[in-house]
Amino acid sequence: MSVLESKWHEAQPAPVPRKTNKVAKAYKARESLVPGAVLILLAGRFRGKRVVLLKILEDNTLLVTGPFKLNGVPLRRVNASYVIGTSTKVNVSSVDVSKFNAAYFARDRSTESKISEEELFGDAKPAERKINDSRIADQKAVDAGLLSEIKKTPLLSQYLATPFSLKKGDRPHQLKF
Incomplete structure (x- = not known):
């Protein structure tokens, strides 16, 4: 050991990362959350709507639909933390959901364009996004299979079309879904 090493030392020891077993x-x-369960959406554009769970996607999101004809909720992905599961079930075995995955819902960033300054501050209207015809056909195919099953249960279509809400005096912690 030289004289300099013993004379100059760290004021505080160097931090050592902790070992974790995570x-x-x-x-x-x-x-x-099983396929066919009726869920209540808690957040987003369609909050309060009742939807039918079709399947759990590989990115751990839920594939749900209204059906669109009943309550206006299209095929979409939803995070499981933003739903309440109910005890109501619908038979979804006749609905083909094999083509739907996380990539189906991913946005195509190459076709999106930047908003010009005139569109942002001027009177020019931005171009409206057009829904792809294949998505419309997919929605109709899924809705047809679901609606045939929903019609078998009396009052189920009215239940799905009615939005969920809490009234004064309701006690959410005591409600049975």
């Missing part, structure tokens, strides 16, 4: 757990859906 392991990424596999996603496990709640027991109420």
